[in-house]
Structure formats: C-alpha cells, structure tokens
Amino acid sequence: QVQLVESGGGLVQAGGSLRLSCAASGHTFSYYVMGWFRQAPGKEREFVATISPSSGSTSFGDSVKGRFTISRDNAKNTVYLQMNSLKPEDTAVYYCAAKIYFGMVITTAGGYDYWGQGTQVTVSS
Secondary structure: OOEEEEEOOEEEEOOOOEEEEEEEEOOOHHHEEEEEEEEOOOOOOEEEEEEOOOOOOEEEOOOOOOOEEEEEEOOOOEEEEEEOOOOHHHOEEEEEEEEEOOOOOOOOHHHOOEEOOOEEEEEEO
C-alpha cells in the first residue's frame, strides 16, 4: 500500500505562484509514475501533469502548459508541482496520484492506483 500526502495549497492572488508537494510512503518511490490532477466544484477531475519514474519524461494538460512544471526527488520520496502565473480558473482541489509503472507517463486518472487526500488551491482575481 502507498500513502500520498499533499501539501502546499492555499490562497493566492492571480498572477502569483504556489508549489505543491506530495510525499509518498509505503513502497519504492522510484518505481512510480506520479501525476497531479485537479477537480473544481461541479467539474470532472482534470489531468494536470505527470512525470516518469526517472524524471526523463513529463506531460502537461493543455490548460497549464507553460505555467506549471513537475519535478520529483526520489531520494526524498516527493513529487512537486510548481504553479506560476496562476489564474482564478486554476482554483480546485489538487490531487497527487501514483502507479507502479516502469514505462513513461500516464495522463488519465483511471491509470493510477493510489491517490492522496487533496489540497485546496484558491486563486483570487
């Protein structure tokens, strides 16, 4: 079993930045593809970003390309989501996800086995 704990959410003004962290425990972190998703009230869960186990590959949702970056520190069992130039439409609960997978990246929510509890990000206009 893998446990994922997100942190770093909060309230920020439009144009500002936040960095989310997701700490993993319970298995060898370097075996996992990691992903970030978000869900706003009344909307479906949306893919944000993903990173391969070795950090060699990343992918981003169209709405965040050029503004968000994803990185990981396998020594610290942590994945990060750096969010810049935040917009009010980025307001959502952000979830970290993981799957043991020795391939590249996974961009669909159904592809992940483990999820964190989420952290709220609110961007004011």
